[in-house]
Amino acid sequence: MYKKFVSYISVAFLALSLNSFSSSQAAEFISIGTGGPTGVYFVVGNSVCRMVHKEAAEGRKSGRKHGLRCAAPSTGGSNYNIGQIKEGELQFGVAQSDWQHHAYNGTSKWEGNQYSDLRAVFSVHPEPFQLIAGKDSGISSWDDLKGKVVNIGNPGSGQRGTMEVLMNARGMSVSDFKQATELTSSEQVNALCDGKVDAIAYTVGVPNGAIGQAIDGCGASFINLDSSAEKKLVNDNPYYAFANIPAGTFYKSQSSDATTFGVMATFVSSASVSDEVVYEVVRAVFENLDDFKKLHPAFTNLDPKQMITNALSAPLHDGAVKYYKEMGWM
Ligand code: GLU
Numbered sequence: 375m376y377k378k379f380v381s382y383i384s385v386a387f388l389a390l391s392l393n394s395f396s397s398s399q400a401a402e403f404i405s406i407g408t409g410g411p412t413g414v415y416f417v418v419g420n421s422v423c424r425m426v427h428k429e430a431a432e433g434r435k436s437g438r439k440h441g442l443r444c445a446a447p448s449t450g451g452s453n454y455n456i457g458q459i460k461e462g463e464l465q466f467g468v469a470q471s472d473w474q475h476h477a478y479n480g481t482s483k484w485e486g487n488q489y490s491d492l493r494a495v496f497s498v499h500p501e502p503f504q505l506i507a508g509k510d511s512g513i514s515s516w517d518d519l520k521g522k523v524v525n526i527g528n529p530g531s532g533q534r535g536t537m538e539v540l541m542n543a544r545g546m547s548v549s550d551f552k553q554a555t556e557l558t559s560s561e562q563v564n565a566l567c568d569g570k571v572d573a574i575a576y577t578v579g580v581p582n583g584a585i586g587q588a589i590d591g592c593g594a595s596f597i598n599l600d601s602s603a604e605k606k607l608v609n610d611n612p613y614y615a616f617a618n619i620p621a622g623t624f625y626k627s628q629s630s631d632a633t634t635f636g637v638m639a640t641f642v643s644s645a646s647v648s649d650e651v652v653y654e655v656v657r658a659v660f661e662n663l664d665d666f667k668k669l670h671p672a673f674t675n676l677d678p679k680q681m682i683t684n685a686l687s688a689p690l691h692d693g694a695v696k697y698y699k700e701m702g703w704m
Contacts (some may be wrong), residue, residue, distance in 0.1 A: 407455030407467030410559035414579035419446025454530030502636035579672030596632035638685035652693025
C-alpha cells in the first residue's frame with residue numbers, strides 16, 4: 375500500500391514537471407487539412423509545415439522558437455477541411471475559393487450550415503476544374519457523358535461540389551449517367567486508365583502528377599468546358615474564372631489547348647485559432663516564400679500582394695492582418 379502511494383506521488387510529480395516543461399516550451403500542435411495524397415493541396419499543407427518547422431526545429435541553435443509543431447495529413451478535400459475546422463478538429467485547411475465563399479456565406483452546399491467564423495489566410499495557386507475522358511470512352515464533349523460511368527468525386531472534395539454545381543447549370547443529374555461513382559482523387563485515375571470509369575473530374579493545380587498519368591500515361595483527354603452554361607457561371611460568380619491549359623506544355627501528349635473554368639486554392643483557418651498561431655504560420659510562409667515556391671511547379675507565380683487579396687471572400691484572420699500590416703502590404 376505504501377509503495378503504491380509512493381509511486382502515485384511520483385507519477386503525479388512527473389506529470390506536473392512535464393507539464394511545466396511543456397508550457398515553458400509553449401509546444402502547440404496544429405493540423406492542416408489537405409486533399410488526396412496525389413494532389414497539390416497535400417504539397418501545400420506539407421510545405422507550410424516545412425516552413426513552420428524550418429527555423430524552429432528542436433535543437434537548432436538559431437531561429438525563432440515559436441514552439442509550433444505542424445502536421446498536414448491527407449484528407450477528403452475542401453469541404454471536408456472546412457467542416458473539420460468548424461468542428462475544431464483542424465486549425466487550418468486548404469479549400470477552393472468557391473467553397474470558402476459558400477461556407478462563409480451559408481450558400482450552396484453550406485445553406486443552413488453557415489460558418490461565419492471561417493477566416494481567410496492567403497490564396498495559393500489557380501485550380502482549373504478538369505473534366506477528363508478515357509481513351510476509349512467515346513466522350514468528346516459534356517453531352518457525351520450521358521449514359522456513361524462518371525466519377526463525380528468523393529463527398530467532401532472540392533471537385534464533387536463543383537461537379538454538382540456544373541451538373542445543375544447544365545441541367546443534368548446523376549440519373550443521366552449509367553453510373554456515378556464516388557472515388558477519391560487518388561483512386562480515380564487508375565479506374566479511368568483501367569476503363570472502369572469513362573470520365574473523371576478534378577479541380578487541381580497545374581501540373582499534377584495524377585492528371586499526367588491520365589493524359590500521358592493512358593491517352594485520356596481534356597473535355598472543353600466553355601459553353602454558355604460555364605460562361606454564365608463565370609459571369610455570375612466572382613470566385614470563378616476561365617482557365618486555359620495549353621497543349622503540349624504541361625502534358626506532352628495533350629494535342630490541343632483545353633478551355634475550362636476554375637477557382638483558386640486558398641488557405642483558411644478559424645476565428646477561434648489564436649492570432650499568435652496564425653501570425654507565426656503566415657510569417658514562416660512569407661519569410662520563406664522563395665523556398666516555398668520551389669516545392670511545387672504550381673507555386674511558381676505566387677506573389678504576396680496577390681496572395682493576400684485574390685479570391686478571398688471570408689475576412690482575413692487578425693493574426694494574418696498583423697503580419698501583412700507589419701510588412702506594409704496593407
Ligand atoms: N481541389 C480539390 C479539393 O478541393 C483538391 C485538389 C488537390 O488536392 O490539390 O478537394
